[in-house]
Amino acid sequence: MAYWLLKTEPSTYSWADLIKEKKTTWNGVTNALALKHIRSMKKGDRAFVYHTGNEKQIIGVAQVISNAKPDPKDAKLAVVEIKPTSRLKNPVTLAVIKSDKIFAGWDLLRNSRLSVMPVPGRMWKRIESVSKENTE
DNA sequence: GCCAACGTTGGC
């Protein structure tokens, strides 16, 4: 099982939209590297959902519920289906990620324009634990 | 096939 991070602009498609829909086909990815990551996704993998724009934070966890497959609207592209698992108790902001050296060198920091990326296991665990901490 | 010009993304 692998871990991923999926970026979305919340005014286009948000975590709330995913909750409302119960599951969705993650489409609209056209960047070559991001597509390569999509194509590596397998049923049972898990993914953080990250909001760009004003929010810049990881908001929830989703489950990959299909293997990667060609986009029915464009066979050159690839999509995957996901469903929401749980919302993070405390969203983990980009600022927090930047200030924690465990995330040094991660794609999220190195390439701000990449919309789909793997999450190394130790980073996944750190985000999960930070998201559960009590804050004032 | 190269690369300048242009367009887009996303953080600031």
Add this chain to the structure above:
DNA sequence: GCCAACGTTGGC
């Protein structure tokens, strides 16, 4: 609103 960092496009 700006702009850096990338990606893409199109003329040559």
